[in-house]
Amino acid sequence: MMLKKALTILGLVTAFWIPTLTASATVITYANCPTLSPLPVTSFMPAALLPIEQAETSFDTGMNAVVAAAVNSATVIQSEAISSAFNTITSELIKISQAKQSNLIEIDRQYQELKMAYEMELNAQKEQLENMLFPGDSSMMEPDEGESRVIDQDSPTYQFVKQMCSAAKMQQQLYSEEIINESKELKSRRSTKIVSNIQAVSSISAAAKQSVDFHYEVFCSEDDSLMGMCDEPSVAPNADMDAYVFMYPTGYRGEENGGTSDDYQTMYTYSAVESLAAYQYIKNLTGTLYMTSPTSREEETSSKTQFVGFYKQALSVISLSTDYMLSVAQVREPINKVGLVVSQLDAINYAIERSKLPDHQRIIASASENGKLLELQKQMALQNQLRLLIMKQKERARQLDAARVAIESTVYSLSD
Structure with missing residues (x-):
């Protein structure tokens, strides 16, 4: 292309400086054509340079074709390479996207599993806390597998359960078959003995003297001792005649084995001596009928029918009164022999008094709903x-009132 431009410039210069050149020296002036019209001037080069121009043109044309072909081929190759690279990148992107989606799905699956496991563990702990007497008491949480845990004895759950167990043991002992049978046997034996002694009295004076002698022998007071009624005072002076001892015995207070407790002192439990004193107290009140029992002949005599009937009625009333008094004493008899010896009343009172303690009130205030229930x-x-x-006591009181009314009616009828 540069050569072509140079030759064109040279032709112009030559034509300008040599105007005397003939027309044949010009490349083309007019062409012989039917129209006699001059052909367009295409070049001012000499004719000798025309082949060169044509060769150059051919070369340029060929080169352009080759270059174009080469460029086209390179473009195709580059396009194919780019397309292949794009396809590879697209394929890799698809794989990455698929892997990403798969990873997201796996992460979501694991997340859901962890979430479910967490919720299950949370629900299990929630259920455990709801069932606990005192939520948050770590010493009462279910230990982990292989964990060795020592229960804290100062924890509220331990203190609460300890008190419940103590009360439950007392109640279990109270209503055990063995204790019930022993109580019935003792009451029946004493009642039968009192009624039998009344019926066996042949002399009221002799029976009274026997009762007085027993008092001085077992329940002699210091004053009685000074008066020479007994050798030395009893450990329970006048206990057989003291209603306060009958209702509120001291039991085993202060003794090393049986009646000591840091937080409770018995109020309604007999010691062995007080149990005997209670029996004698009942016997002194109800165990004497101030009339001798009718003889067998009197029971068969029609004229003595009214007397025999009144005697039996009085004996029944005394038996009923004795049974009532023995029932009062029976709930004060010990139900156990070891530890803090308590009666039925003290077992109930123990649980009530323990419930009133400030420490217990604070424990219950912090308890769960199950604990409060x-x-x-x-x-x-x-x-x-x-x-x-209370119902049993009221029932016995009504029976005594009925017996009293019956006796009064009989006395009134006899006085007429």
Whole structure:
């Protein structure tokens, strides 16, 4: 291309400086054509340079074709390479996207599994906490597998359960078959003995003297001792005549084995001596009928029918009164022989007094709903026991009133 431009410039210069050149020296002036019209001037080069121009043109044309072909081929190759690279990149991107989606799915699956496991563990702990008497008491949490845990004895759960167990053991002992049978046997034996002694009295004076001698022998007071009625005072002076001892015995207080406790002192439990004193107290009140029993002949004599009937009625009333008094004493008889010796009344009173302690009130205030319900059930059970005792007492009081009215009616009829 540069050569072509140079030759063109040279032709122009030559034509300008040599105007005398003939027309044949010009490349083309006019062409012989039918129209006699001059052909367009295409070049001012000499004719000798035409082949060179044509060769150059051919070369340029060929080169352009080759270059174009080469460029086209390179473009195709480059396009194919780019397309291949793009396809590879697209394929890799698809693989990466698929792997990413798969990873996201796996992450979501693991997340859901962890979430479910967490929720299950949370629900299990929630259920455990709800079932606990005192939520948050770590010493009462279910230990992990292989964990060795020592229960904290100062924890509220331990203190609460300890008190419940103590009360439950007392109640279990109280209503055990063995204790019930022993109580019935003792009451029946004493009642039978009192009634039998009344019926066996042949001399009221002799029976009274026997009772007085027993008092000075077992329950002699210091004053009685000074008066020479006995050798030395008894450990329970006048206990057989003291209503306070009958109702509120001291039991085993202060003794090393049987009646000591840091937080409770018995109020309604007999010691062995007080149990005997209670029996003698009942015997002194109800065990004497100030008339001798009718003989077999009098029971067969029609004229003595009214007397025999009144005697038997009086004996029945005394038996009823004795049974009532023995029932009062029976709930004060010990139900156990080791530890803190308590009676039925003290077993109930122990649970009530323990419930009033400030420490216990604070423990219950922090208890769960289940703990409060358990305490409520315990209090309701104690309430039912007290109601039962009150009902029995009222029933016996009505029986005594009925017996009193019957005796008064009989006395009134006899006085007429």
